[in-house]
Amino acid sequence: MNKKQLKPVKWIVNIAFVIISFIALFPILNLILSSFRPASEIMRNGISLVFDPSSLSLNNYKFIFTEATTYWGWYGNSLIIAIVTIVLSLFFSAMVGYALALYDFKGRNLVFMFVLFILMVPFEILMLPLFQMMIKMQLVNTYTAVILPAIVAPIAVFFFRQYALGLPKELMDSARMDGASEYGIYFKIMLPLMAPSLAAMAILQGLGAWNNFLWPLIVLRSNSMFTLPLGLATMLTPYGNNYDVLITGSLMTIVPIIILFIFFQRYFVSGLTVGGVKG
Amino acid sequence: MSQTPLSRNTSPEYTVPPIKEPNKLFKFLNSKKVVPYIFVSPFIISFLIFSLYPAIQAIIMSFQSILPGQIEFIGMRNYSRVFNPTFYKALSNTSIYVVLTVVILVIFPIILAVLLDSKIVKFKTFFRASLFMPALASTIVSGMVFRLMFGETDTATANQILGWMGIAPVDWRFNAWSGMFLMVLLCSWKWMGVNILYFLAALQNVPKELYEAADIDGASSLKKFIYVTLPFLKPVTIFVGTISVIAGFRMFEESFVFWEAGSPGNIGLTVVGYLYQQGIQQNDMGFGAAIGVVLMLIIFIVSFIQLILTGAFKKEGQ
Numbered sequence: 083m084n085k086k087q088l089k090p091v092k093w094i095v096n097i098a099f100v101i102i103s104f105i106a107l108f109p110i111l112n113l114i115l116s117s118f119r120p121a122s123e124i125m126r127n128g129i130s131l132v133f134d135p136s137s138l139s140l141n142n143y144k145f146i147f148t149e150a151t152t153y154w155g156w157y158g159n160s161l162i163i164a165i166v167t168i169v170l171s172l173f174f175s176a177m178v179g180y181a182l183a184l185y186d187f188k189g190r191n192l193v194f195m196f197v198l199f200i201l202m203v204p205f206e207i208l209m210l211p212l213f214q215m216m217i218k219m220q221l222v223n224t225y226t227a228v229i230l231p232a233i234v235a236p237i238a239v240f241f242f243r244q245y246a247l248g249l250p251k252e253l254m255d256s257a258r259m260d261g262a263s264e265y266g267i268y269f270k271i272m273l274p275l276m277a278p279s280l281a282a283m284a285i286l287q288g289l290g291a292w293n294n295f296l297w298p299l300i301v302l303r304s305n306s307m308f309t310l311p312l313g314l315a316t317m318l319t320p321y322g323n324n325y326d327v328l329i330t331g332s333l334m335t336i337v338p339i340i341i342l343f344i345f346f347q348r349y350f351v352s353g354l355t356v357g358g359v360k361g
Numbered sequence: 362m363s364q365t366p367l368s369r370n371t372s373p374e375y376t377v378p379p380i381k382e383p384n385k386l387f388k389f390l391n392s393k394k395v396v397p398y399i400f401v402s403p404f405i406i407s408f409l410i411f412s413l414y415p416a417i418q419a420i421i422m423s424f425q426s427i428l429p430g431q432i433e434f435i436g437m438r439n440y441s442r443v444f445n446p447t448f449y450k451a452l453s454n455t456s457i458y459v460v461l462t463v464v465i466l467v468i469f470p471i472i473l474a475v476l477l478d479s480k481i482v483k484f485k486t487f488f489r490a491s492l493f494m495p496a497l498a499s500t501i502v503s504g505m506v507f508r509l510m511f512g513e514t515d516t517a518t519a520n521q522i523l524g525w526m527g528i529a530p531v532d533w534r535f536n537a538w539s540g541m542f543l544m545v546l547l548c549s550w551k552w553m554g555v556n557i558l559y560f561l562a563a564l565q566n567v568p569k570e571l572y573e574a575a576d577i578d579g580a581s582s583l584k585k586f587i588y589v590t591l592p593f594l595k596p597v598t599i600f601v602g603t604i605s606v607i608a609g610f611r612m613f614e615e616s617f618v619f620w621e622a623g624s625p626g627n628i629g630l631t632v633v634g635y636l637y638q639q640g641i642q643q644n645d646m647g648f649g650a651a652i653g654v655v656l657m658l659i660i661f662i663v664s665f666i667q668l669i670l671t672g673a674f675k676k677e678g679q
Contacts, residue, residue, distance in 0.1 A: 095481050102473070103491040106554065109506045110494060112518065116509070128512025131521050174403045181400035185393070193401050196408045203416055204611050204660060206633050207653035210640045211415035211422060231411045234404060263387075264396040293499035295614050296633075300641055311501040315618065318505060332502040339497045351558060 179242025422650035439651035459609035474560035493554035504618030
């Protein structure tokens with residue numbers, strides 16, 4: 083194709099991308115717009131495109147910030163669960179990935195097989211026995227029950243291993259000669275070198291914990307213990323008319339994720355691609 | 362008396378304490394042989410308790426009838442019960458969903474990624490970011506928005522648009538075809554940008570010289586795409602296809618957010634939904650476990666066939 087022929091193609095492709103991007107953003111933009119509209123109208127009409135602009139107000143926000151105490155309880159539950167999950171799963175997974183990559187030890191391949199085993203077996207089949215276990219341990223309806231199975235983060239282990247394979251082993255040897263302990267080498271020298279991979283996994287694990295639904299649905303029983311997705315889902319009843327909380331509340335669940343994403347965008351992309359391309 | 366350790370050691374009247382023998386326990390714990398085991402031990406423990414044990418337990422449970430306080434071994438009875446019309450309905454829903462989402466989530470992201478990688482498109486960063494945005498919202502939140510946009514009333518977004526085109530409104534959540542459409546749409550909308558990122562990353566690895574060589578040979582853009590780009594995208598395509606199949610068979614939330622516990626005529630029932638309904642809601646854990654085991658076998662078989670068909674087991678050059 084010569085340049086003259088290419089021009090209309092360029093236009094068509096670019097316009098197509100504008101349309102596709104609009105479609106991708108449309109539900110979110112629609113959600114933002116709806117958060118300013120009266121809940122009663124949304125209940126009656128669903129999210130409609132044509133509405134009376136004079137009906138826009140901050141009432142939903144006023145309501146959720148002053149009266150929706152249950153909602154903020156869910157928010158707190160989600161934050162606690164997400165933060166603890168991120169910290170624990172990164173702490174343990176990074177150690178495993180590092181050891182798998184940089185130490186020679188008997189059983190290394192076996193441990194790596196364990197990692198692949200968890201990656202292959204769908205969580206849904208483990209769910210019922212785990213639920214039974216939580217009942218026996220009397221952990222049902224606690225944060226612990228939600229967090230415990232998530233401490234094993236095989237994807238994170240896999241990712242950290244891939245990343246640690248690229249770290250210089252000589253650094254460890256020279257630190258040993260200087261008399262550093264193995265733990266000192268890990269925590270003071272190697273772990274800081276793994277910082278980019280930690281950032282990437284913090285986001286992936288955080289996103290997973292924040293948006294997790296099925297497992298919390300099973301082990302959390304009382305409304306006050308619910309996480310955000312759970313709480314919002316319970317409001318989606320045929321008779322529900324809590325659209326003020328539902329709409330503004332849904333919008334605000336995205337806020338921490340967006341903040342996390344803006345801070346670590348670079349690492350997020352590498353976090354997503356390492357498994358797929360290098361794998 | 363606040364003396365620094367340094368002045369203590371240098372002061373003549375202070376007796377230097379004998380240098381402690383290096384702690385034997387610490388020496389042992391710090392040896393290169395032991396350290397890796399310490400590093401992996403928390404993982405091993407949690408793997409045994411939270412993955413391996415439940416996996417074995419799930420298989421055992423699938424042969425049991427489990428009631429509070431009384432567990433009975435009942436052989437294959439759970440399995441013979443699994444293959445019933447409701448399960449077939451759930452399985453066919455899930456299979457249709459898997460096929461549709463995999464086709465959509467492989468073909469469109471490849472095309473969009475190739476275009477995004479080319480010189481044709483401007484504002485690449487903006488397009489990439491906006492296509493990725495849907496992945497950030499949970500399925501429950503985005504599903505709620507979809508549910509309101511695809512409401513039954515004439516005034517809800519989707520029906521409003523249909524109305525402008527002179528098409529009668531649709532009861533989106535109450536027809537088999539539109540129910541499936543909603544689930545597939547939600548999934549495709551959410552994961553499109555993620556898969557585009559996978560393909561974009563793979564495209565960075567295609568050597569530029571190959572395109573130049575093709576240019577010299579006078580290859581058209583389409584030919585370059587088919588003979589140069591696609592072969593390089595094969596590994597990532599297999600990867601994306603495999604994870605899409607597995608994720609598709611595990612689908613639950615898309616269905617839950619549109620219909621909660623039950624859809625009319627089970628139009629939205631999925632295999633995991635059926636597992637949840639029987640194992641948790643009906644408290645028939647043995648039966649639920651059997652559904653889980655069948656699901657796992659299906660996933661294994663399908664992934665295996667997929668890997669053979671895509672030639673992942675073939676060696677280079679074969």
